Every structure is written in structure tokens, then in C-alpha cells.
Amino acid sequence: MEPLVRVKRVRPRLAALPAYQSPGAAGLDLAAAIEQELSLAPLERASIPTGLAFEIPERFEGQVRARSGRALNDGLTLINSPGTIDSDYRGEVCLLVVNLGRQAVVIRPGERIAQLIIAPVAHARLEEAAELGPSLRGDKGFGHTGR
Secondary structure, three states: OOOOOOEEEEEOOOOOOOOOOOOOOOEEEEEEEOOOOEEEEOOOOOEEEEEEEEEEOOOEEEEEEEEEHHHHHHEEEEEEEEEEEEOOOOOOOEEEEOOOOOOEEEEEEOOOOEEEEEOOOOOOOOOOOOOOOOOOOOOOOOOOOOO
């Protein structure tokens, strides 16, 4: 069953409602709700408003991810990808972008720059333990496979 997600335009003049761009798309595209172009120098970061607030049902979250084309072609990505929108957050969603490319990147008003995936969330029960059960990997960390 598809969860119902309510959306409010907090910047009605600038905000575009998100949409799936194809029948098989996992994410809804999010656009920049800005009044004028913004240029990001290499390694520069910015918070880009979407002009939207969401009412995500309990036990779901919104995952905000970069759009693959902008990431590949321009180096534009999200600092905290995937970012999480909790079900109890009702404020405007802003996109924390960074330019990892070698040239300035221009973000235009209304341009699609990220995507929103609505996903289920499982809450875990935690139990403190003096010891943990064995596993094949054990406590071997980064690079444990030798590659």
C-alpha cells in the first residue's frame, strides 16, 4: 500500500510540487525554490530551499538523495546523502548541496536538484550486553577483505 504523504508549499510562488518522472522512478524530484541563479564554486556548500514541507506518516521517512545526472556531469551532490526527513518534522525541507566538481556549478530557479524517496523505518529494541555473539567477520573493520 502506498503511504499518503501530505505536502505544503511554504513558498507558494517558488515551490514546484515534486513528481515522479517515470512510472518506475523510485524518487520524487525536488526543485530549487530560489529567486535567482546561485553559483557554487568548487567545494562550496549551500542550503537550497525547496519551498516544501511534508507530513510523512509514522514509521516512514523521507530520504533525500542527489540526482545522478547532476552528480556525474557537474559534481553536484548532497553533503549528507541520504539526508533524512523524520516523520515528525514539519518545517521546510532544504537541500544541503556541495560542488565536488572542478568548475563552478549554477543552480537555476525551479531546477530539479535532488530526489525524495519515501521509505519504511523499523525501530529497533536495544539490549545492553557484556558480550556479543560470534560472526564470521568478527571485529575486522575497514579493509578487512584485503582490497
